[in-house]
Amino acid sequence: xxxxxxxxxxxxxxxxxxxxxxxxxxxxxxxxxxxxxxxxxxxxxxxxxxxxxxxxxxxxxxxxxxxxxxxxxxxxxxxxxxxxxxxxxxxxxxxxxxxxxxxxxxxxxxxxxxxxxxxxxxxxxxxxxxxxxxxxxxxxxxxxxxxxxxxxxxxxxxxxxxxxxxxxxxxxxxxxxxxxxxxxxxxxxxxxxxxxxxxxxxxxxxxxxxxxxxxxxxxxxxxxxxxxxxxxxxxxxxxxxxxxxxxxxxxxxxxxxxxxxxxxxxxxxxxxxxxxxxxxxxxxxxxxxxxxxxxxxxxxxxxxxxxxxxxxxxxxxxxxxxxxxxxxxxxxxxxxxxxxxxxxxxxxxxxxxxxxxxxxxxxxxxxxxxxxxxxxxxxxxxxxxxxxxxxxxxxxxxxxxxxxxxxxxxxxxxxxxxxxxxxxxxxxxxxxxxxxxxxxxxxxxxxxxxxxxxxxxxxxxxxxxxxxxxxxxxxxxxxxxxxxxxxxxxxxxxxxxxxxxxxxxxxxxxxxxxxxxxxxxxxxxxxxxxxxxxxxxxxxxxxxxxxxxxxxxxxxxxxxxxxxxxxxxxx
Amino acid sequence: xxxxxxxxxxxxxxxxxxxxxxxxxxxxxxxxxxxxxxxxxxxxxxxxxxxxxxxxxxxxxxxxxxxxxxxxxxxxx
Numbered sequence: 001x002x003x004x005x006x007x008x009x010x011x012x013x014x015x016x017x018x019x020x021x022x023x024x025x026x027x028x029x030x031x032x033x034x035x036x037x038x039x040x041x042x043x044x045x046x047x048x049x050x051x052x053x054x055x056x057x058x059x060x061x062x063x064x065x066x067x068x069x070x071x072x073x074x075x076x077x078x079x080x081x082x083x084x085x086x087x088x089x090x091x092x093x094x095x096x097x098x099x100x101x102x103x104x105x106x107x108x109x110x111x112x113x114x115x116x117x118x119x120x121x122x123x124x125x126x127x128x129x130x131x132x133x134x135x136x137x138x139x140x141x142x143x144x145x146x147x148x149x150x151x152x153x154x155x156x157x158x159x160x161x162x163x164x165x166x167x168x169x170x171x172x173x174x175x176x177x178x179x180x181x182x183x184x185x186x187x188x189x190x191x192x193x194x195x196x197x198x199x200x201x202x203x204x205x206x207x208x209x210x211x212x213x214x215x216x217x218x219x220x221x222x223x224x225x226x227x228x229x230x231x232x233x234x235x236x237x238x239x240x241x242x243x244x245x246x247x248x249x250x251x252x253x254x255x256x257x258x259x260x261x262x263x264x265x266x267x268x269x270x271x272x273x274x275x276x277x278x279x280x281x282x283x284x285x286x287x288x289x290x291x292x293x294x295x296x297x298x299x300x301x302x303x304x305x306x307x308x309x310x311x312x313x314x315x316x317x318x319x320x321x322x323x324x325x326x327x328x329x330x331x332x333x334x335x336x337x338x339x340x341x342x343x344x345x346x347x348x349x350x351x352x353x354x355x356x357x358x359x360x361x362x363x364x365x366x367x368x369x370x371x372x373x374x375x376x377x378x379x380x381x382x383x384x385x386x387x388x389x390x391x392x393x394x395x396x397x398x399x400x401x402x403x404x405x406x407x408x409x410x411x412x413x414x415x416x417x418x419x420x421x422x423x424x425x426x427x428x429x430x431x432x433x434x435x436x437x438x439x440x441x442x443x444x445x446x447x448x449x450x451x452x453x454x455x456x457x458x459x460x461x462x463x464x465x466x467x468x469x470x471x472x473x474x475x476x477x478x479x480x481x482x483x484x485x486x487x488x489x490x491x492x493x494x495x496x497x498x499x500x501x502x503x504x505x506x507x508x509x510x511x512x513x514x515x516x517x518x519x520x521x522x523x524x525x526x527x528x529x530x531x532x533x534x535x536x537x538x539x540x541x542x543x544x545x546x547x548x549x550x551x552x553x554x555x556x557x558x559x560x561x562x563x564x565x566x567x568x569x570x571x
Numbered sequence: 572x573x574x575x576x577x578x579x580x581x582x583x584x585x586x587x588x589x590x591x592x593x594x595x596x597x598x599x600x601x602x603x604x605x606x607x608x609x610x611x612x613x614x615x616x617x618x619x620x621x622x623x624x625x626x627x628x629x630x631x632x633x634x635x636x637x638x639x640x641x642x643x644x645x646x647x648x
Contacts, residue, residue, distance in 0.1 A: 059602035064595065089630060092604040173606070202624050202631070203615040315633040319621035327635065328622065417635020418622050419599060
């Protein structure tokens with residue numbers, strides 16, 4: 001069994017080639033740094049099985065960050081390298097290729113994004129390139145699968161270049177210049193509409209209004225898709241299910257099992273949000289309230305990611321993000337955090353320094369509400385009016401910016417400037433978008449459902465043993481006295497540690513005023529992350545920083561909660 | 572005239588004379604294709620000391636203002 005490693009610059013499509021070769025599903029996006037770790041898979045060549053590794057993108061074999069160190073380690077272990085290069089940017093990509101060739105490992109070159117060379121006016125003589133670098137060269141379009149069979153067929157031909165000897169940086173660039181002159185021709189092309197849009201979307205005067213339009217359109221699209229799915233798919237499904245649940249209820253009769261499975265009947269009927277049974281609230285919340293918005297959010301996000309708009313948004317937001325201790329690329333973990341905080345915190349890895357990663361993770365945990373919770377906020381505050389929803393998000397935005405300013409000032413360490421390549425706009429491929437959305441939805445279901453069930457179970461047990469009342473009276477001074485909320489809200493905050501969406505639902509039976517609901521739902525985001533986020537933060541930050549982050553969250557929750565009470569309730 | 576890329580007019584092209592900085596800075600720029608004698612274009616410059624967008628070899632990239640100020644170009648005008 002051989003170890004085959006995919007290597008190449010960031011954002012040249014290594015992960016797409018990887019999933020083509022192994023059939024494995026990995027997430028790829030049109031911006032650099034999607035793969036911060038590596039993925040492993042297997043492929044068969046003839047009768048032999050090989051291990052295949054997708055290394056993070058690297059510009060050279062002299063690492064200057066964590067991802068590049070991982071890539072170098074992968075290189076050392078490799079028996080064979082598939083060097084994936086961006087055909088539209090051959091000159092720069094060849095630098096890594098030469099470094100690999102100097103180290104005498106068997107290499108095959110995948111000239112990826114071959115289709116894009118045509119409309120960018122680039123012609124590459126593949127045969128001549130093969131001759132020049134003495135290894136097999138295969139044009140590929142990983143997104144569509146073109147050329148992948150040739151790549152697999154020719155893997156056996158991979159070899160090391162005999163006459164390429166170790167050289168220094170300068171000699172390497174001279175050599176590359178010579179190769180490029182021989183194999184590549186660039187014909188001048190006229191600026192297209194896309195070039196114009198590309199520049200307009202990155203310049204401050206045109207880019208910022210455009211960004212606002214794009215973001216509002218995206219939000220509208222998410223809520224439109226979510227609502228449509230609820231009205232036409234999930235509500236009808238549950239109206240079919242209700243008679244079944246009711247007959248289970250009758251069949252069970254009153255007792256603990258009924259409380260657990262069906263929960264409390266309200267006016268003799270099942271109330272899917274308030275009943276709190278495993279077979280009622282336990283399946284209604286994830287499927288009929290949260291899932292539609294998860295589907296909506298992740299499909300819109302996938303289109304965003306694959307179009308190449310996010311690095312432009314990162315550029316436009318850099319001025320703000322730099323002041324809160326990160327740089328524009330921080331928008332990517334934040335965006336992912338809007339879906340679910342867990343991948344958001346994980347994506348913070350792509351930021352360079354410890355300080356930046358700490359700030360990103362803490363801000364996500366403290367002020368970026370996940371889609372599961374948002375869906376519930378829409379569902380519960382929506383009936384009272386859109387302005388209440390705006391109030392929640394405006395508060396969270398203020399918390400995000402002011403916490404960032406504070407953390408930037410007091411956390412030690414560097415926050416380097418942005419240094420980010422802007423990929424060309426690409427038309428997102430429908431199949432890729434659907435596949436990526438599906439992978440994320442499946443992940444949501446696997447992660448969310450067990451915790452939701454656990455939450456519902458825990459609520460029932462805690463009520464039964466009287467723990468809820470006891471806890472409520474302990475926290476009453478803070479919850480009642482400081483936040484101006486009923487003391488029963490304590491339980492919701494407790495359950496919020498397991499699932500925030502479920503916790504929002506628990507606020508409903510407390511008979512709070514809309515403004516109290518605003519305070520409670522806002523606090524539910526700030527006070528503490530859910531258990532999943534807590535676990536990844538612990539893993540990513542370590543115990544000391546986690547304690548710091550936790551203290552900061554508690555402090556912020558107290559300040560914001562007290563402040564909101566003063567402003568909104570006037571008491 | 573010799574000037575940092577940040578002093579160029581938006582949309583203008585110039586040739587890179589030198590990169591003023593240490594090994595790491597030069598490597599970071601080199602990774603992105605920003606090297607001596609390359610032609611560079613200033614695509615956008617963001618206000619309030621914001622980032623700078625440049626184009627080299629038909630590729631756009633965003634750089635922090637301080638980094639960009641250390642890219643010295645030759646503007647024939």
